[in-house]
Amino acid sequence: xxxxxxxxxxxxxxxxxxxxLAQHGDDAKIIAGGQSLLPVLRMRLNAPELVVDLGRxxxxxxxxxxxxxxxxxxxxxxxxxxxxxxxxxxAALVSRAMEHLADAQVRHRGTFGxxxxxxxxxxxxGAPAMALGAEFVISGAGGERRVGADDFFEDxxxxxxxxxxxxxxxxxxxHTGWGAxxxxxxxxxxxxxxxxxxxxxxxxxxxIAEARIGLTNMGSTPLRARAxxxxxxxxxxxxxxxxxxxxxxxEGTNPPSDLNGDADYxxxxxxxxxxxxxxxxxxx
Amino acid sequence: xxxxxxxxxxxxxxxDVEPRMLxxxxxxxxxxKTGTVIGCDTSNCGACTVHVNGRSVKSCNMLAVQADGxxxxxxxxxxxxxxxxxxxxxxxxxxxxxxxxCTPGMIMRSVDLLQENPKPTEEEIxxxxxxxxxxxxxxxxxxRAVQHAAGGEVTA
Ligand SMILES: Cc1cc2nc3c(=O)[nH]c(=O)nc-3n(C[C@H](O)[C@H](O)[C@H](O)COP(=O)(O)OP(=O)(O)OC[C@H]3O[C@@H](n4cnc5c(N)ncnc54)[C@H](O)[C@@H]3O)c2cc1C
Ligand code: FES
Ligand code: FES
Numbered sequence: 021x022x023x024x025x026x027x028x029x030x031x032x033x034x035x036x037x038x039x040x041l042a043q044h045g046d047d048a049k050i051i052a053g054g055q056s057l058l059p060v061l062r063m064r065l066n067a068p069e070l071v072v073d074l075g076r077x078x079x080x081x082x083x084x085x086x087x088x089x090x091x092x093x094x095x096x097x098x099x100x101x102x103x104x105x106x107x108x109x110x111a112a113l114v115s116r117a118m119e120h121l122a123d124a125q126v127r128h129r130g131t132f133g134x135x136x137x138x139x140x141x142x143x144x145x146g147a148p149a150m151a152l153g154a155e156f157v158i159s160g161a162g163g164e165r166r167v168g169a170d171d172f173f174e175d176x177x178x179x180x181x182x183x184x185x186x187x188x189x190x191x192x193x194x195h196t197g198w199g200a201x202x203x204x205x206x207x208x209x210x211x212x213x214x215x216x217x218x219x220x221x222x223x224x225x226x227x228i229a230e231a232r233i234g235l236t237n238m239g240s241t242p243l244r245a246r247a248x249x250x251x252x253x254x255x256x257x258x259x260x261x262x263x264x265x266x267x268x269x270x271e272g273t274n275p276p277s278d279l280n281g282d283a284d285y286x287x288x289x290x291x292x293x294x295x296x297x298x299x300x301x302x303x304x
Numbered sequence: 305x306x307x308x309x310x311x312x313x314x315x316x317x318x319x320d321v322e323p324r325m326l327x328x329x330x331x332x333x334x335x336x337k338t339g340t341v342i343g344c345d346t347s348n349c350g351a352c353t354v355h356v357n358g359r360s361v362k363s364c365n366m367l368a369v370q371a372d373g374x375x376x377x378x379x380x381x382x383x384x385x386x387x388x389x390x391x392x393x394x395x396x397x398x399x400x401x402x403x404x405x406c407t408p409g410m411i412m413r414s415v416d417l418l419q420e421n422p423k424p425t426e427e428e429i430x431x432x433x434x435x436x437x438x439x440x441x442x443x444x445x446x447x448r449a450v451q452h453a454a455g456g457e458v459t460a
Contacts, residue, residue, distance in 0.1 A: 021345050028306055028323030028369050051367075058365050059347050061324075071323065075370060099359075123435025125350060125413065128359045129366060210348075210434045 023061035030073040034080070034159055034188060037072055041184040042161055044070050050186065051075075052095060052134030055126050080133070080188060083107060089155075089191045094133025098122065101132050111192045113148045113200035113220040120202070121145070123210035133187045136172075139179045139241070141276075142212035146173060146242030147234030148202065151218045154192050160185040173241035195232075198222045201300035203293045204236075207280065213237055214280045215289040217245075217269070219297035221252070228252045228262075228302060238273040238290055247271045248294055257302035262295055269294035308372040312337070313381025321368045328352045330368035331378060339380040339408055343437070350436030353409035354378045360416035362435070379408035382415070391415050391453045398458070400449030402440035410436050414450045426451065426459050 031037040041048055049068035051057050052075070060066050074080060080095035083104045090110050092101060101107055102118035121144045122130060135145045136156070148154075149169050156167045158181055167180045174180060181187050204216040216236035222229045231252040233245040251265035270287035277283045305320040312335060319334055331337045331354070340363060343351030347365040354363045355377040382389035388396070391414050401407045410433065417424065417432040424432060429450045430443070438446060447460035 022326070022329070023324040025322065025324055028367070030369070030372075051370075054367065054370065055347070055365060058326075058367070062326075062345070073370065123350070124417070124432060125353055125360050125362045125435045126347070126365075128356075128361050 021062040024067040026068055027070045030076045032076050040072050046183045048072055053130040055130035056138045089193050092132050092190045094187045094189055096132050098127035098130045110194040110196050113218055116200050116202040117144045117148045120204050137181055137187050139173055139177050141176055141240055142237040147218040147236040150242045150244050151220055151232040151234035152192050154190050157189040158185050159188050176240045195220055199301040199303050201297045203297035205289055205293055215286050217293040217297040219301040221301045223257055223302050228255050228257055238275045243273055245269050257304050262298045266291050266295035306369050308369055310371050311375045313378055323369050325368045326364055327366045327368050327371050328363035337378050337380050340378045341408055351406050351409040353412040360413045394449040394453035398445050398449035398452050400446045406438040410446055418454055423454055423456055
């Protein structure tokens, strides 16, 4: 399968890329790692006139320490993020989610920003971004703006990024010393989860002091399990207490029904996986 | 048409290509390197795996224009002076194939895996080959071949 014809440019700066987007509007499409876009183009589900490749813009790549946050360049590959020692130390939940994201070849090309911009509700990075309170740095003609995770994901495959804008980086507030676990339920290798739960917790003397929980594929966007987060505060990190809090995991969700399972099954999975994820994050 | 220049299996090549041309098409149709095969065309099977700047990628899921300036190695570039690469040799020795269709991709991925992790455990090999599907072998002898190439104990 071969994509429909398009023109191609590979700008070397964000300014140049923004000028191209401003000029071509929604006839243009950004390509990052191409791991989601190329299958779409090959199936001819989309046929842009112009493809703007961000792959030659070096400033979009790499992880940087910015005081109380890590800044992950949008074009940093999954492989590079998964091996980054700063991410492992200050945002362990991202490292955990990376462990079972796609396969090695896809991780060598796919990018952190591309996966989040794609906003597949079954994508593995949205829930960790929600749980860690990530901020999305978006550049456009009017300059730069920051959008919080709660406002970034708008709907299935839809984010706050405008047609003429670029996601340049994602800021992750440091969660140094927090335990983390990503519990992914999947039937086959290297694929998207049926449901997954991203949990990160701070424990103090065997009790849970703070918890942040993100849900994957439990609605049209990644979600926070706020009821569980609230219920966990001050609880002992025991099987019983965590299971009781996790029972609320499906509250306020709207999971899809498909060949992999119906909505009720997913709601059940969410409670089970939340219990497992929180216990593992707490080191139990 | 876009002009691209790259190195493929050690040789410099330059061509005008349509931007929509996939790297795998470029390798097979322009350069005649049919050793790299297309298995699924949906970026799932890994049969088309090649190295771009030393890292394994699925060449059906990359545009030829994205490989401009890169160093590409295919299965055809692994043997040196008529001598099989140790991983190729190990697949032969351990009978790591039946129909052989997945083999170019399996070998290219295994070479990259061993570069990164020269002494992988059986589980690390199985996870490392997650993106490569085989319809024949049940993976057993493929895992053995990688263990053999790594010079370790063959447990699979
Ligand atoms: C076989 C296979 C298995 C996979 N398994 C998983 C999995 O288990 N879990 C998972 O989460 N994902 C999985 N993926 C998807 C993978 O994570 C992709 O890498 C990711 O979804 C897209 O990243 P990319 O850099 O390739 O983006 P692209 O495919 O290049 O782009 C994706 C979309 O985002 C837009 N975009 C990209 N970058 C920007 C930017 N900086 N600013 C604005 N818009 C932008 C593009 O225009 C496009 O619409 C899999 C993919 C494959 C092929
Ligand atoms: S042909 Fe490329 S992954 Fe199957
Ligand atoms: S040997 Fe036939 S597909 Fe692997």
